Amino acid sequence: MLTFMRKRQIAQYADAATSYYFNRYPVDSEVIAQEESITFSYGDYGDYFDGLLQHKCGSFHIFINLNRLELPYKPRTRYTFAHELGHYFIDEHRIALQNGLVPSHPSFNQLISSKNPVEKEADFFASCLLMPERFMRQECQRRPLSSTLIQHIQDTFNVSTTAAIFRYFELSMFxxxxxxxxxxxxxxxxxxxxxxxxxxxxxxxxxxxxxxxxxxxxxxxxxxxxxxxxxxxxxxxxxxxxxxxxxxxxxxxxxxxxxxxxxxxxxxxxx
Ligand SMILES: [Zn+2]
The missing domain is CATH 3.30.450.20 (PAS domain)
Structure with missing residues (x-):
């Protein structure tokens, strides 16, 4: 479990990334990457990872594995891209990569499974990036929980069912x-x-x-x-x-x- 303080810090990283580039949604991670001069590629990389952030000679590159995911605009692929941005925007993750303290580590899109803390942090960043709290509250306020509301979150933010549910739960909206x-x-x-x-x-x-x-x-x-x-x-x-x-x-x-x-x-x- 991430602590309340850590979540708040990660949410601030995500808010900083979105508030600067976006005042509307769904959020486009590709635009954020371009603004940060992070290159990216979608390709077939076997079964080794869903996404990967690589640091080489001062530059960052995101690999998205379409062999394990769907087309770029699909929810799971978008979530994976946002997760990799998390490894960049969360200071400790980026600095560890830059200093060669950790290798580029493969990420897997497994929202309901347990995983290591670094992956949980990047997942939390992805949720905050794709479903900013202020927009979630705007979309969900005065509406009781229902399957229609969950579908509305999915459609509005272009996220998967599980991503929508966990973010809604995380924000204690009902x-x-x-x-x-x-x-x-x-x-x-x-x-x-x-x-x-x-x-x-x-x-x-x-x-x-x-x-x-x-x-x-x-x-x-x-x-x-x-x-x-x-x-x-x-x-x-x-x-x-x-x-x-x-x-x-x-x-x-x-x-x-x-x-x-x-x-x-x-x-x-x-x-
Ligand atoms: Zn990861």
Whole structure:
């Protein structure tokens, strides 16, 4: 986990990069690279990395591997480019490269997996660069969480579903929890501080049956929209607020992994 202070510092690096070059979005990382005299190339580099920042004789070059990604304007490719800019704009990363203290290290676009702190920092930079807080608040304020809102973030900032969800969560824009499930078991779970249910299912627990995630692992069809579920099913260890109506929206990442967004169904939103 990055500390609050470190996140704030990295957000400032990203804000400095975007506020100078952009007053609109989606942010174009290529323009930022050009302004900084960072050259870049898209190519087929086998399976070795998604992106790579190289330092050679005082110059920086970003390699983007289209063999593992999609076309340049696609969300995952854009995120990888922004991540590599992170290795440049975060002072400690750039200085270590310039001084030859670290080799050019390959980066992989794996938002839901754990990785080393340097990669987490570059990922956080990418999120801040592509989805600046001030613009996120502008787009999301006075709108309750919904699958439509997540789609709106994706479309507005040209980012992937997972990038949109994690940034929205990071900014604590609405009380919610995110639960990642793999092969019928909980992989990890997290919640905003203001989410009503404090006790979440833990790693290794079975996915509860009467949930949308549970439906998927029990062979039922995928659900397109958010559905109503009950707090007793997802959060049985909470003694208060039993039988609260919740919304659950499942995102199916691959054949055996999903993430569920869960939030309380509110009839009236107050701000
Ligand atoms: Zn990296």
């Amino acid at each position: 009380p919610m929890s995110i639960i990642c499930c793999k092969e019928g078991k909980i992989l990890w779970s997290m919640r905003t501080d203001d989410f009503t249910f404090k006790w979440l299912p833990q790693k290794g627990d079975s996915v509860p049956i009467n949930t949308i995630a549970g439906d998927f692992f029990n062979g039922r069809s995928k659900s397109e929209n958010e559905e109503i579920v009950y707090s007793d099913d997802w959060f049985p260890n909470n003694t208060r607020d039993n039988d609260t109506e919740l919304y659950e929206k499942c995102y199916y990442l691959n054949a055996n992994t999903i993430i569920s967004l869960i939030w309380v169904r509110e009839r009236r939103i107050s701000y």
